[in-house]
Amino acid sequence: MTETRTITGNRGLMVEERLIFEYDHQNRTAVDVPAVEPYEDRLGGLRRKGGVGLPGLAEPQVVRHYTRLSQKNYGIDTGLFPLGSCTMKYNPRLNEKAARMTGLADIHPFQPVSTVQGALELMDTLSHWLKQLTGMPAVALSPAAGAHGELCGVMAIRAAMDARGENRTTILVPESAHGTNPATAAICGYVVESIPAEESGRVSVEAVKAKLGPHVAAVMITNPNTCGLFEPEMIEISRVVHEAGAYVYMDGANFNAVVGRIRIADLGVDAMHINLHKTFSTPHGGGGPGSGPTVLSAALAPYAPVPYVVRDDKGFRLVEHERDAEGDAKPFGRMKGYHGQFGMFVRALAYMLALGKDGLQQVSGDAVLNANYLYARLADVLSASFEGPVMHEALFDDRFLKDTGVTTLDFAKALIDEGYHPMTMYFPLVVHGALLMEPTETESKAALDQFIEAVRGLAERAKAGDAEYFRQAPVHTPRRRLDETLAARKPVLRWTPPQA
Amino acid sequence: MRFLPLTAEDRQAMLAAIGAESVDALYRDVPAAARHPEAIDLPNQKTELQVERAMAALAGKNLNCSQAAAFLGAGNYRHHTPAALDYLIQRGEFLTAYTPYQPEIAQGTLQVLFEFQTQVALMTGMEVANASMYDGATACAEAAAMAQRITKRKKVLVSGGVHPHFADTTDTFLKFTGVDVEILPPDVMGLEDLIGRVDEDLACVIVQTPGFFGHLKDFSALADAVHEAGALLVVATTEPLSLGLLKTPGEMGADIVVAEGQSLALPVGFGGPGVGLFASRSKYLRQMPGRLCGETVDVDGKRGFVLTLSTREQHIRREKATSNICTNSGLVATAFSIHMTLLGEKGFTGLAEYNHARAVEAARRLAAVPGVKVLSSTFFNEFAIAFDKPAADVVEALTAKKVLAGVPASRFYPTYPELDGVLLVAVTEMNSDEDLDALVAGLKEVLS
Numbered sequence: 014m015t016e017t018r019t020i021t022g023n024r025g026l027m028v029e030e031r032l033i034f035e036y037d038h039q040n041r042t043a044v045d046v047p048a049v050e051p052y053e054d055r056l057g058g059l060r061r062k063g064g065v066g067l068p069g070l071a072e073p074q075v076v077r078h079y080t081r082l083s084q085k086n087y088g089i090d091t092g093l094f095p096l097g098s099c100t101m102k103y104n105p106r107l108n109e110k111a112a113r114m115t116g117l118a119d120i121h122p123f124q125p126v127s128t129v130q131g132a133l134e135l136m137d138t139l140s141h142w143l144k145q146l147t148g149m150p151a152v153a154l155s156p157a158a159g160a161h162g163e164l165c166g167v168m169a170i171r172a173a174m175d176a177r178g179e180n181r182t183t184i185l186v187p188e189s190a191h192g193t194n195p196a197t198a199a200i201c202g203y204v205v206e207s208i209p210a211e212e213s214g215r216v217s218v219e220a221v222k223a224k225l226g227p228h229v230a231a232v233m234i235t236n237p238n239t240c241g242l243f244e245p246e247m248i249e250i251s252r253v254v255h256e257a258g259a260y261v262y263m264d265g266a267n268f269n270a271v272v273g274r275i276r277i278a279d280l281g282v283d284a285m286h287i288n289l290h291k292t293f294s295t296p297h298g299g300g301g302p303g304s305g306p307t308v309l310s311a312a313l314a315p316y317a318p319v320p321y322v323v324r325d326d327k328g329f330r331l332v333e334h335e336r337d338a339e340g341d342a343k344p345f346g347r348m349k350g351y352h353g354q355f356g357m358f359v360r361a362l363a364y365m366l367a368l369g370k371d372g373l374q375q376v377s378g379d380a381v382l383n384a385n386y387l388y389a390r391l392a393d394v395l396s397a398s399f400e401g402p403v404m405h406e407a408l409f410d411d412r413f414l415k416d417t418g419v420t421t422l423d424f425a426k427a428l429i430d431e432g433y434h435p436m437t438m439y440f441p442l443v444v445h446g447a448l449l450m451e452p453t454e455t456e457s458k459a460a461l462d463q464f465i466e467a468v469r470g471l472a473e474r475a476k477a478g479d480a481e482y483f484r485q486a487p488v489h490t491p492r493r494r495l496d497e498t499l500a501a502r503k504p505v506l507r508w509t510p511p512q513a
Numbered sequence: 514m515r516f517l518p519l520t521a522e523d524r525q526a527m528l529a530a531i532g533a534e535s536v537d538a539l540y541r542d543v544p545a546a547a548r549h550p551e552a553i554d555l556p557n558q559k560t561e562l563q564v565e566r567a568m569a570a571l572a573g574k575n576l577n578c579s580q581a582a583a584f585l586g587a588g589n590y591r592h593h594t595p596a597a598l599d600y601l602i603q604r605g606e607f608l609t610a611y612t613p614y615q616p617e618i619a620q621g622t623l624q625v626l627f628e629f630q631t632q633v634a635l636m637t638g639m640e641v642a643n644a645s646m647y648d649g650a651t652a653c654a655e656a657a658a659m660a661q662r663i664t665k666r667k668k669v670l671v672s673g674g675v676h677p678h679f680a681d682t683t684d685t686f687l688k689f690t691g692v693d694v695e696i697l698p699p700d701v702m703g704l705e706d707l708i709g710r711v712d713e714d715l716a717c718v719i720v721q722t723p724g725f726f727g728h729l730k731d732f733s734a735l736a737d738a739v740h741e742a743g744a745l746l747v748v749a750t751t752e753p754l755s756l757g758l759l760k761t762p763g764e765m766g767a768d769i770v771v772a773e774g775q776s777l778a779l780p781v782g783f784g785g786p787g788v789g790l791f792a793s794r795s796k797y798l799r800q801m802p803g804r805l806c807g808e809t810v811d812v813d814g815k816r817g818f819v820l821t822l823s824t825r826e827q828h829i830r831r832e833k834a835t836s837n838i839c840t841n842s843g844l845v846a847t848a849f850s851i852h853m854t855l856l857g858e859k860g861f862t863g864l865a866e867y868n869h870a871r872a873v874e875a876a877r878r879l880a881a882v883p884g885v886k887v888l889s890s891t892f893f894n895e896f897a898i899a900f901d902k903p904a905a906d907v908v909e910a911l912t913a914k915k916v917l918a919g920v921p922a923s924r925f926y927p928t929y930p931e932l933d934g935v936l937l938v939a940v941t942e943m944n945s946d947e948d949l950d951a952l953v954a955g956l957k958e959v960l961s
């Protein structure tokens with residue numbers, strides 16, 4: 014691939030952009046601050062000596078810097094983003110508008126509760142929706158993301174076990190689980206034991222039973238699982254887990270497949286986090302913020318962390334301290350500062366109200382339909398790992414690339430040149446060279462058809478022996494393949510001033 | 514439904530291609546016993562206008578800070594948000610991107626994170642910073658866990674000047690792993706002796722600057738004592754703007770610095786989301802939690818950025834990871850970074866100076882109000898005052914006059930009756946002269 018070199022290094026719309034620290038460090042600012050009259054400070058001699066080392070830019074320079082950087086990013090707004098397990102659906106702009114309403118943005122967490130009744134009502138309404146949609150009796154809103162919700166659920170399990178006076182040591186996690194599941198269990202002091210998957214990609218009651226015992230505190234199971242399959246024996250699994258005196262944690266990252274169609278409570282679940290930043294369309298923002306409300310069964314509800322909203326005859330109020338808990342509530346503690354990811358609550362509720370029950374059912378139906386359509390139209394050229402029908406995502410492995418010299422990674426990088434964000438690669442770990450595709454419900458048939466054409470074309474090209482093409486990919490991007498080994502071997506994690 | 518592009522014809526065609534009779538048939542693995550959509554009792558879809566009105570109605574039930582003279586802080590601070598900042602973070606390429614797993618098409622996010630890490634390191638006076646945690650409180654908990662991993666010790670000492678939410682979150686995070694977290698009583702007067710409590714069982718000591726009650730302290734001697742005992746010093750802050758004016762935690766000898774970055778990133782937003790800043794020393798790099806962005810080159814030799822050292826993280830290490838964090842606070846970190854860039858050296862230090870000057874002026878005027886005692890001798894932009902009557906009652910009375918006078922300490926410490934009269938008052942560039950006049954006049958009236 015030859016490239017015409019430009020004088021600037023820019024390539025049309027692909028404009029190179031230096032680090033802000035590589036701009037001249039002039040005495041400019043894009044924020045005018047009023048001058049300070051001479052005064053006697055109250056810093057007790059702790060004034061900073063020397064500068065901070067920040068550059069000074071004017072507003073147009075700043076706007077251009079970030080605009081150029083933004084143009085090196087792929088987002089859902091750019092195109093199809095079939096990143097399995099991540100539910101990259103369209104983020105309605107209405108959510109953003111609502112979150113910026115002054116009455117929802119410019120309220121302080123420690124105003125008198127009498128002045129934030131609307132905010133507490135909003136949290137209460139969101140709780141109501143989440144409880145209705147899952148059939149679960151309680152929800153802890155404060156977890157900040159999925160993994161944090163897992164922590165909330167597992168801590169509630171730990172607290173319940175402590176209350177029962179039982180010292181169980183182990184949590185069972187299927188092999189196909191997301192990395193956060195075992196990491197969470199370990200943070201709560203549990204030993205992690207793995208449950209092998211069946212040939213069919215599902216977890217069987219027998220496999221769970223074989224691992225159960227008086228040392229097991231809980232099973233963490235993802236459903237629909239990370240192979241994109243619903244666990245058909247889920248109810249049975251919950252039953253045997255409960256019989257063994259343990260609890261069922263269900264990872265709800267994939268709730269989008271079933272929202273509005275099934276109730277989680279009917280599966281026998283004790284705790285499940287819901288990623289508002291997946292199913293309920295709050296934006297991923299290049300890695301967060303998220304929100305991971307965790308629904309709890311009657312057995313675990315008393316242990317829900319502070320703070321939470323209660324309603325009495327005087328209106329809504331917040332229970333902020335463990336000692337203020339009433340009735341049988343025994344909160345296990347506090348998971349984060351303040352009252353949870355309120356800005357995400359606003360966005361998620363706006364989305365829920367917009368869709369309603371009927372719309373949410375259509376969401377899950379279309380998500381599953383889109384995934385099955387991909388699955389059906391690609392099964393003959395890729396290698397489908399398990400038999401469908403699938404739920405919201407379709408899993409393929411790298412058997413179709415056998416003897417082509419092309420890897421899953423190469424294949425994904427070639428998709429980038431076609432204008433797509435790749436699918437999730439090498440996860441779940443239960444199949445070789447996984448390619449996990451989750452189109453979501455916000456893609457049109459035409460968009461899927463175009464994507465399918467691209468994937469089919471690439472599969473044919475790989476089989477035709479054009480491995481070099483794949484090894485070079487991507488070539489049409491601001492940067493080509495990056496040296497990750499170098500980055501890890503000699504970590505450079507910040508800019509430092511050039512040596513004089 | 515306006516968010517769903519499939520038409521009825523599309524659905525039929527797609528079902529035909531799949532060879533399924535209906536969408537329901539695709540749910541064949543779901544046990545019938547779990548399929549009870551009829552039990553879900555919720556309203557159906559609404560138009561955009563209807564939703565907007567419903568949200569506006571909720572918003573209208575709050576007294577927002579712009580409708581009052583608001584002196585609220587206690588960990589969340591109101592600062593002016595430049596118009597360019599809110600515009601830039603709403604660019605879809607930032608807003609709707611995922612974690613930058615595919616660096617070739619995520620150089621925007623990655624470069625922002627690299628710049629963010631640099632800014633955080635410079636502000637705190639530390640060597641390295643990560644790409645963000647959920648918030649300051651969880652960052653504080655992770656710092657204690659990291660100190661525990663490094664020292665292999667099972668005791669953590671938390672100063673009474675640390676934000677109680679940071680302290681409680683740390684306790685919750687560690688208690689199930691058998692770590693003993695000792696939280697000292699509220700340090701209202703800033704007189705706490707920590708050096709006398711340092712011993713060789715400690716994994717770390719956690720302190721805060723400015724303290725929860727406003728005090729500024731030099732932790733250099735404490736750092737020496739802590740290091741002498743083989744422990745780590747964790748310094749927290751809830752107002753990163755203060756770092757524009759104050760001696761840095763790094764200079765004082767901190768091993769880990771954690772902060773709530775909301776004040777420079779987003780509106781107060783009822784306390785969330787925020788962004789946890791996390792900085793440390795290079796020697797502890799491999800024990801750090803969370804994502805790290807690093808510099809490298811691409812195959813053409815051009816500089817680029819990637820997520821790196823991920824062998825610490827859950828997706829590689831699973832139960833042996835340094836943390837379970839996955840999604841962090843990417844967009845809030847982006848907002849923080851953009852705001853720092855807009856401010857630059859001059860704006861950052863200037864805004865810090867201006868905040869302090871305003872607070873000094875406010876403290877001076879409040880000290881002259883009969884019945885008000887200013888408790889903090891040193892402070893940045895927030896200080897504690899005391900009345901002879903419950904601060905919560907004073908706040909309620911002033912709220913009726915559209916003055917949100919501050920945060921009563923009793924909100925955090927209900928079991929310390931001696932704190933009932935204590936109020937935290939934060940003053941930023943958002944508080945006009947008229948606001949201050951209203952606070953002073955209101956207090957005079959309520960206290961007389």
Ligand SMILES: Cc1ncc(COP(=O)(O)O)c(C=O)c1O
Nearest residue numbers: 098158159160191266303839840
């Ligand atoms: C199956 C599964 N579980 C848990 C998580 C963790 O969620 P979060 O990133 O919000 O912490 C993810 C996210 O990618 C996931 O896909």
